[in-house]
Amino acid sequence: MTSRARWAGVLRTPVGVAAAVLLGAVLLLAVCAPLLWGGRADEVDTAHILAPASAEHWAGTDNLGRDIFFRVLVATRTSVWLALLATGLGVAVGLLLGTAPLLLGPRLGRLVTAAVNIAVAFPGLLLALSFAVIFGAGASGAVPAIGLAIAPGFARLTQTLSATVAGRDFVAAARIAGVGRIRVLLRHVLPNIAEPLLVNATMAAGGSLLAFAGLSFLGLGVQTPGYDWGRLLGEGLNGIYLNPAAALVPGVAVVLAGLAFNLVGEAAAKAVGPRTATAPVRGASADGIAHGADLPAGQADAVLVVEDLTVSFGPVTPVRGVGFTLRRGESVGIVGESGSGKSLTALAVAQLIEQPGRVEARRLEFLGDDLLRTPPRARPRLLGTSLAMVFQDPMTSFNPVQRIGRQLAEVAEQHLGQRRGPALARAVDRLRAVRIPGAARRARQFPHEFSGGMRQRAMIGMGLMGEPKLIIADEPTTALDVTVQRQVLSLLADVRAADDVAVLLISHDLGVVEQVCDRVLVMYAGRFVEDLPVARLRDGARHPYTRALLGAVPDLATDRDQPLVVIPGRPADPAAPPPGCAFAPRCPLADDHCVRADPALVDDGSGGRVACWHADERPEPVLSAATEGEGR
Amino acid sequence: MTSTTASTAVFAHLSGNPWLRFAARRFGRLLVSVWVLVTAAFLMIHLIPGDPVRAALGNTAPVELVEARRATLGLNNPLWQQYADYLRHLFAGDFGTSMLSGMPVSQVIGDRLPATAELAGLAFALAVLVSIPLGLVMAVLTRGGRRRPVELAFTSGSVLLAVVPEFLVAVGLVYVFSVELGWAPVAMRQGPSSYVLPVLALALGPASVLARIVRVETLAVLQAEYIRTARAKRLPDRRVYLRHALPNALTATITVGGLLLGAMVAGTVLAENVFAWPGLGSTIVSSILAKDYPVVQGVVLVYGLGVLLVNLVVDVALALLDPRSTIRES
Amino acid sequence: MSELTFEDVTVRFGSGRRAMTAVDRVHLTVPSGAVVGLVGESGSGKSTLARAAVGLTPVAGGRILLDGRPLPRAGRRPLQMVFQDPYSSLDPRMTIGSSIAEAIPRGAVTGAAGRRDEVARLLELVDLSADRAACHPAELSGGQRQRVALARALAGRPDVVIADEITSALDVSIQGTVLNLVRDLHRSLGLSMLFITHDLAVVRYVSDYIAVMYLGRIVEYGPAESVLADPQHPYTRELLAAARRPGREAVDTVPAQVAEAEPADPHHPPPGCRFHPRCPVGPLVHADRAVCRDTAPTGDGRRHRAACHFAGGAADRPGVPPPGDPGS
């Protein structure tokens, strides 16, 4: 979406419209009120001094008999104008200070940053008061006072935002290309931070309007004979028992105006801030083919039986009917590119999909228990002790503020009814089991004190707190170095061998799956397209996608003189899967039939399953140049 | 500032203990900040255009009186000497003398400080006690786009309260509870009931800001992968929220909470003026208007020290709560 | 074309207690017209070396030379770089056309039309159609962005291009496209390249020479076939063993003494040979190899350079007695 469209989008939300209208009204008043009612606001009427609110004087009169209501309207201009002036000053100073680190280089920049950091800690009002002492009471003193009080906060925001942008690679690229500092600032940094800054300046304007009212209210702002809302409010407060309206009307004016600025800012912040994708979607194709069906029912040693599993988020269905069985001690890998639904399948099996996600399945059985129909109360213990999960990023998968030992012990306390001491002892024992040196000492450490590989092993250890029958590992080694990866994979293999634990391993890396698994499930666009024993992967793959995947990634045996196989086009969009075979737009074998009808995953009778109308056929030898790539 | 650097270095040398290093670093920073604050307070008076004594005593005061006052205040000495004297006096606990009443500033502050501290402390306690549970519950109720109406009500309510500054809240409270209902005394610090309105006026805004932050932070934390891990351990929801989500949400909350407490200290200035509360806030305003600069200087210093203290407490709390912060660069 | 040389290059970060040497006295040559693949684990200093070369990170010691001369810091930049993350390497606010045009050196083309033609030529060069110039990065896929980034690098008429993990953020099905393009460009333009990756298979596919980096030091360097077929350094052999595919079981030859060794902490690198706490043929396994603990090995020529006191091929695999001369 372009930025203009996004700003326009602000006006489409009810809050945005209300805020914009309110702000428009305030600004209009600021321009017109003094012209229209300036005279009536200054009209002295000694006959009606300090009169309460009446039909004639809606908010009563002041000590010279002037009409307070009109004075409030007329005061709009002073109040708003002074606030904008102060904001402008604050924003300008803030921008200068905030971009200084970029322009001055690291050393001087650090000095500026440190100064700003000290200033930011001081509340704006306190700064404003101090500046008011220096500049003297009065509007000309209050404007710089409030402006300078805004500046540190704005400078800090500018600094943080611009540092983020300046750290991104496109700025590095521009510098390598020889673009100068000022040009980088003007062309690359400022345009990318303008929106949040504008939003913030709007809110700052609201803030300084209120601050100004505060100062005037204290008698430090606008001085007589001038008047603004704060001053009127201060005068009104003295007689609040006699004429509450004299205090309330300016108060309401201040609140409305402050709200107008702030709401516009809020609405804009929502519109320009990070957004959750609300992609337009089509309904999933309901072609009636029972995908992943017809598994031999009720195998005695089945750990996990999944039939026709679907995961949907509103109208998007990223997992569209998958089925498989895992036997005791068996190790199965799911491969596919990102977005194909691998992780969601795993999470759905583990019952970890949260609202608004929805999981449906014809069958979902773990150790013979129907997970879909087990009463929720009975489930935690079963899953907590028999099902272990290992996630991709060992950095973020542990609670950063709890000791590793406690995080493991928690499982035993919760599900095995152990007390703190024994639970912790078991945790240490399990850490030892996953080959963590100095387990007792390590158990007292926090996650950030562990290396990545060690954390991943601790995560496996956490799964071993109970007596797992199934370990689901979602890209367990993707974030690790190859040498560390090998340690983790061999640990998984050992655990599996020791207790006959079944393993469901998710990976985008065929090499990893080959090392660990007996069977591979190849996933594409929310479906399994092929299921085959690992031994047959290299030379017995039947689906065009599986074969292309094998050729697209170089391995240590790839012919260096041949170009790599290229899979044209982009991965399928889960929000809009094609009606027929999802791979058809990228498939060299696709024909009309493929485009219209979705092939079912059928058993080939030799321990494999494949979903393709033209399984085993080979394409004409094409696929040479990069021009065949994902489109120009 | 060599002494600071030196002492920091000594501290750091004492031990490789990260806590000691953290303490040394933090203490060094505190010293620098205090020095900046004191210098700023000193300069404040010297930056005032014209003669502050003349301004304080008025245009009609005789020249001799002004000169005499200048001499007693040491304003005729060279600037560096005035600065040295100022520092020396401060060390001895001497904040100067009020130009108007002739009372020692330290005595004025001593009389007024408790009232302000009470007000700020109570208001902060109230804000924290209300906002953290509220924010947490709101996050849990509205996570993943659940219960949109609740979310809308909460958000708009808190935005409104957060925007309205404390003196307007105060005026509104006075109007409703004192003028219309006659429940609470309008002003002054007399008996427990007189605390209700000022404390409420001070606490409402920060409480709503804080509740909003707790909610947003908790929502973010609930998305974190370690929460998924906690769920994968099949812990009961209550445990997931209280043991895993809350401590992590609090780290960000404390940072903002500290800023809010600082702002609250400053907010007392306005609230005190509405309620005629006999604290530092009413003192500083009347002193600014009366141009009684030594008092202003002293009160600004006290407020500033209060803010620095709050920042210190926040950093220590963060270090205790978040094991990574001790090794993080500050 | 041109030869890029790192002479004794050191890069440090931080100071005092937090100081660390990310790149430690590195010698490396990218011969004219050749692709040098730089592999090593995460944090070994590969990116830092690259960033130092293009001037994004100051060097603490040593020199970086192009054809024997120091790199110019103004005017045309003979070194260009392509980054890992295709989502952060293009300014989201600029059309890809202006991103590329910005990198065209002043004076290389004349007038707006000249610039437009040049942009079109560059886009064609990376197999994108010229009318894509008006697109914003958001409209492109990751692989297409990476190709735009390549075009931008080529716009500077570089003598050497540095590619830092340019495929690792891409989907498996798309990596091939970019690798094919890199090879084509290298062949058709005769570019010299420093190609950084952590994936040995990728490096094997694109490089003429391979350099292996460990904890800030180059531990092995040589022609690609030679390094792969006859790795001299135990770390290289470990990398190769871990990457061994296709074929199933990775033969676990790591001796128990170092099997669970933790990756070293770059802030506190071990003394002597930096690999010794993990080395399967080092002091932890062979008691008589104490020299590794306190003397840093220097690379010198056997078949190719390897920084190991006991560098060697098959003869030196674990279990086999070490050859004689330790100091070599």
Ligand SMILES: Nc1ncnc2c1ncn2[C@@H]1O[C@H](COP(=O)(O)OP(=O)(O)OP(=O)(O)O)[C@@H](O)[C@H]1O
């Ligand atoms: N700006 C910096 N300040 C401090 N340390 C840094 C900085 N940049 C990099 N480092 C450190 O320098 C070391 C080398 O980092 P570098 O990014 O060069 O590694 P790398 O080999 O490219 O790793 P990867 O494969 O993960 O990209 C790391 O320990 C890293 O933490």
Ligand code: SF4
């Ligand atoms: S069904 Fe058709 S389009 Fe789909 S993979 Fe098979 S051949 Fe290709």
Ligand code: SF4
């Ligand atoms: S020098 Fe010694 S420790 Fe280092 S790699 Fe060679 S044998 Fe191993």
Ligand SMILES: [Mg+2]
């Ligand atoms: Mg890198």
